[in-house]
Each structure stands twice: as structure tokens, then as C-alpha cells.
Amino acid sequence: GAVVSQHPSRVICKSGTSVKIECRSLDFQATTMFWYRQFPKQSLMLMATSNEGSKATYEQGVEKDKFLINHASLTLSTLTVTSAHPEDSSFYICSARIPSTYEQYFGPGTRLTVT
Amino acid sequence: AQTVTQSQPEMSVQEAETVTLSCTYDTSESNYYLFWYKQPPSRQMILVIRQEAYKQQNATENRFSVNFQKAAKSFSLKISDSQLGDTAMYFCSYSGAGSYQLTFGKGTKLSVIP
Numbered sequence: 001g002a003v004v005s006q007h008p009s010r011v012i013c014k015s016g017t018s019v020k021i022e023c024r025s026l027d028f029q030a031t032t033m034f035w036y037r038q039f040p041k042q043s044l045m046l047m048a049t050s051n052e053g054s055k056a057t058y059e060q061g062v063e064k065d066k067f068l069i070n071h072a073s074l075t076l077s078t079l080t081v082t083s084a085h086p087e088d089s090s091f092y093i094c095s096a097r098i099p100s101t102y103e104q105y106f107g108p109g110t111r112l113t114v115t
Numbered sequence: 116a117q118t119v120t121q122s123q124p125e126m127s128v129q130e131a132e133t134v135t136l137s138c139t140y141d142t143s144e145s146n147y148y149l150f151w152y153k154q155p156p157s158r159q160m161i162l163v164i165r166q167e168a169y170k171q172q173n174a175t176e177n178r179f180s181v182n183f184q185k186a187a188k189s190f191s192l193k194i195s196d197s198q199l200g201d202t203a204m205y206f207c208s209y210s211g212a213g214s215y216q217l218t219f220g221k222g223t224k225l226s227v228i229p
Contacts, residue, residue, distance in 0.1 A: 032215055043206060043219045044160075093160065095217075102148040102210045104217060106160035 003027050004096050006107030013084055014115055021079045021110045023094030029074035030096035034104065035067075038091045050077045084114045117142045119209050121220035128197045129228050135182075136192045136223050138207030146212040149183070149190045154222075155203040163205070166190065194225075202227045 003026040013019045023033055031052050036044040048069050049057045056069035066088075068080040077096075081088055091111050095104040118141045128134035140149070151163040166174045166183050174181050178198075182191045194201055207220040 034216070038158075043221050044217075046216060049216060091158065093158075095160070097215055102212075102215060103150075103162065103165060104215075105162065106152075108157070108159045 002096070002098055002103075002105040004094065004105050004107040006094055006110055008110060009108060010111045010113075012113045012115060015085055016083055018080055018082045019084060019112065021081075021092055021094075021112075023077045023079070023096070023107050025075045025096040025105075028096070028098060030077075031074060031099055032097040033071060033077040034095045034097070035069060035077075035079050036093045036095070038093060038109075040091075044093060047079075081112065084112070086114045088112065089114045117144075117147075117209050117211060117218050119207050119218050119220035121205075121207050121223050123223045124221070125224045125226070127226040127228055128194075130197055130199060132197055133193060133195045134197055134225065136194075136205050136207075136225065138190045138192070138220055140188050140190065140207075140209050142188070142209065142211065144211050148210045148212070149181075150208045150210070150217070151179070151181070151190075151192045152206045152208060152219075153201075153203045154206065155200075160206075164192065197227045199227050199229060201225060 005024045007022045033050040035047045047062045050071040052071045058064045071077040093109045094107045120139045147168045149166045153161045164176045178195045180193045204222045206222045208217045
């Protein structure tokens, strides 16, 4: 089956610093990747759609200058949370779409804690 | 905008029994895709089953099957012979043809009781 990795699985950073989360499709090339945020006991909220070689498309209400997304290759997308604040603490999940299908496979998620 | 509704926040089932999780959706599109994802305590999202709207036959994957009623915009998941490992949050999701984005329901927390 399709495998998506995410790194790191957990990260703690101080307020005001930036943190980068990597999402990799290990056994397929993904032209489209997605970034979600999940609050405790809630559903997934789509933050942005990342297309290889082009700018990400952000959902309404998501600050694109705070959540920088780069999809530089067909197997790697990164999410950088800039000038992180405690309210950015959350569980971030990426997914990658299998080309020519509507199926998405998810990474294991990253728990971000901002102190 | 498309919406996905899961009306059962929590459910429980005895091990080896059968349980059905409900999902309804609202869309004006004629072609779309529906999915059930499972999120166990590890929080890894796992694709359980998929259904293409243009297919009348209900999808089946081992112990998991769906009841897809296009006119009623209903997409329920049946789990047969429930196992302890089925304990998880289950999310129903929708993807419109061409958008590739998933819209998720709020989820149903399923507990399998030994």
C-alpha cells in the first residue's frame, strides 16, 4: 500500500521560533499533497493544498505568511510554522494523493507544542 | 459547499457482532467519491473503503462494506465480526470530481467491547 511519512512526530519549540514539518510519499510520486490540522477530539481541518512546482492554495482563514508550504519535489512537501505561538499548538497531518485517483494516504501526524 | 454529517458521536459494539455507522452528505455534483477513514488511538488515518458515485454496486473490503444510497445521499459503513482492533474514530469523507479535496464529517467514536 501507499506509504506517507512525516517528520518529526513530536516537536516542542519556544514561542517566537519557527518549526518545519516534512511530509514524504515513500513509494509513489505525489503531485498533490494536503496539510490538515486536528484539534483534540475533533475532525480534520484542511489548511492548504500543495501542488508540486506551484504555490500552495490556502483555505479561508489560514494565514499563508504564518504557515509556509513548499512542495519542491514529487515526494516532499514541507510546512513551516513561523513565529510560533502557543495557540499554534496542535496535531498537524499531511496527506498525499495517488496520481490519477481521488485517494489520499495520510502521514502519521506531528504533535506541535509551543511553550 | 459540500457537507458531511455523521449523526452518531459515539457507538459501541460487542466483539464479533455487527455495527453500522451512518453518514449523509449534501452535494449538487453528479460525480464524486466517498470514503471511510479510520483513526485509531495512534492517530494514523487509515483508508478503510472507497465508493465511486457512478458505481451502483456497494463497495466491500473484507469485513467492511458500505450501503450507498445515492438518491438519499447516504453512505453507511457496516463492520461485520467486530474486532478489538476496530476501536477507533471513523470519519466519513467526500471528494468532488476534479477538486481532490476531502470534506470530513465530525466522526464517530467506535468502541468494541470484549
